[in-house]
Amino acid sequence: MGIESEKWILMVTARTPTNIAVIKYWGKRDETLILPINDSISLTLDPTHLSTTTTVSVSPTFHQDRMWLNGKEISLQGGRFQSCLREIRARAQDVQDKKKGIDIKKEDWQKLHLHIASYNNFPTAAGLASSAAGLACLVFSLAKLMNLKEDNSQLSAIARQGSGSACRSLYGGFVKWVMGKEDNGSDSLAVQLADEKHWDELVIIIAVVSARQKETSSTSGMRDTVETSALIQHRAKEVVPKRIVQMEDAIQNRDFPSFARLACTDSNQFHAVCLDTYPPIFYMNDTSHRIISCVEKWNRAEGAPQVAYTFDAGPNAVMIARNRKTAALLLQRLLYNFPPESDTDLGRVNNFI
Numbered sequence: 262m263g264i265e266s267e268k269w270i271l272m273v274t275a276r277t278p279t280n281i282a283v284i285k286y287w288g289k290r291d292e293t294l295i296l297p298i299n300d301s302i303s304l305t306l307d308p309t310h311l312s313t314t315t316t317v318s319v320s321p322t323f324h325q326d327r328m329w330l331n332g333k334e335i336s337l338q339g340g341r342f343q344s345c346l347r348e349i350r351a352r353a354q355d356v357q358d359k360k361k362g363i364d365i366k367k368e369d370w371q372k373l374h375l376h377i378a379s380y381n382n383f384p385t386a387a388g389l390a391s392s393a394a395g396l397a398c399l400v401f402s403l404a405k406l407m408n409l410k411e412d413n414s415q416l417s418a419i420a421r422q423g424s425g426s427a428c429r430s431l432y433g434g435f436v437k438w439v440m441g442k443e444d445n446g447s448d449s450l451a452v453q454l455a456d457e458k459h460w461d462e463l464v465i466i467i468a469v470v471s472a473r474q475k476e477t478s479s480t481s482g483m484r485d486t487v488e489t490s491a492l493i494q495h496r497a498k499e500v501v502p503k504r505i506v507q508m509e510d511a512i513q514n515r516d517f518p519s520f521a522r523l524a525c526t527d528s529n530q531f532h533a534v535c536l537d538t539y540p541p542i543f544y545m546n547d548t549s550h551r552i553i554s555c556v557e558k559w560n561r562a563e564g565a566p567q568v569a570y571t572f573d574a575g576p577n578a579v580m581i582a583r584n585r586k587t588a589a590l591l592l593q594r595l596l597y598n599f600p601p602e603s604d605t606d607l608g609r610v611n612n613f614i
């Protein structure tokens with residue numbers, strides 16, 4: 262009996278957290294393969310907070326590949342989704358489940374169709390790296406479904422082709438995306454610098470300044486920067502390579518003052534190259550700037566950094582506190598400076614403080 266006439270369905274569900282870069286990726290040297298112009302370093306968040314959950318399924322009764330994002334069907338025709346699907350199918354292996362009567366040979370994956378359902382538990386396309394969690398989760402869950410033998414680093418090179426920052430979400434803890442030198446991108450992949458237990462007193466607080474979809478996507482923003490900014494080449498060639506070495510040391514030694522200085526100055530430089538783009542790109546707004554001033558003033562008053570801040574392609578602030586006590590003080594300061602509306606539910610915040 263051919264597999265088309267069978268009625269089984271095989272499913273895999275995976276959850277992947279997002280990651281926040283502390284040395285930013287901004288600019289590509291190859292748009293199709295998604296190869297960056299500099300290395301980057303990120304922290305992977307705790308999956309209980311900002312994460313994507315994706316269920317992938319395969320059945321001989323499916324007639325085309327389909328995908329739903331947050332309950333709404335989206336097209337899989339885009340080049341990035343197609344690259345990921347093609348790369349994964351090319352590495353698929355035999356899958357057997359005798360109890361269910363499933364016997365898939367690796368060549369069958371070329372004609373079997375997939376249904377994919379994915380949910381983000383945080384705002385999509387608002388500069389909180391939904392594409393990172395989303396594409397990493399897609400690649401990981403499909404790799405499990407199709408029984409790939411590749412390790413996470415090799416899978417990261419596939420996720421990279423879905424969205425650059427996604428390659429760093431294949432690992433927990435502190436992760437470096439090595440830009441690589443090869444034209445085919447085979448050495449542009451993620452490596453884990455330290456696992457999630459290495460520096461577990463750090464606490465991340467995200468202030469959602471706006472959950473609206475941003476106006477300039479990271480993809481088009483960084484393309485415009487590479488085409489028009491005179492500063493971006495200096496950043497990629499002179500500034501980032503040194504910062505990468507210093508950041509790796511700061512992470513290895515759990516040196517918070519160096520970590521905070523590097524993360525803040527790198528975020529500021531990323532937004533400076535956005536401003537140097539023509540026409541200029543403004544991702545931060547007045548509230549973002551006020552948050553920076555608030556943190557900078559506090560750090561100066563204490564004589565040593567207590568909190569680091571970093572902003573991606575949107576106005577939302579990601580703050581990294583050196584420990585839980587500092588995080589509680591930071592929350593108090595934020596609530597004092599940005600008083601919430603009287604009907605805001607502060608249950609979880611009060612528990613924390």
Ligand SMILES: Nc1ncnc2c1ncn2[C@@H]1O[C@H](COP(=O)(O)OP(=O)(O)OP(=O)(O)O)[C@@H](O)[C@H]1O
Pocket residue numbers: 313330379380381384385386387388389390391392393394395396399426478479480573574575
């Ligand atoms: N769970 C998901 N599964 C698959 N694709 C997703 C998922 N979530 C988001 N995406 C894709 O990522 C796109 C949003 O990416 P975009 O880079 O614009 O925003 P972002 O990732 O939230 O912000 P940034 O990367 O700038 O921090 C969506 O339009 C969708 O194509």
Ligand SMILES: C[C@@](O)(CCOP(=O)(O)OP(=O)(O)O)CC(=O)O
Pocket residue numbers: 281282284285286287295301390392393423424425426427479480481572573574
């Ligand atoms: C500011 C950033 O978050 C940019 C992320 O850009 P994306 O990974 O979303 O871009 P594409 O590769 O075009 O999909 C910095 C970072 O995460 O390093």
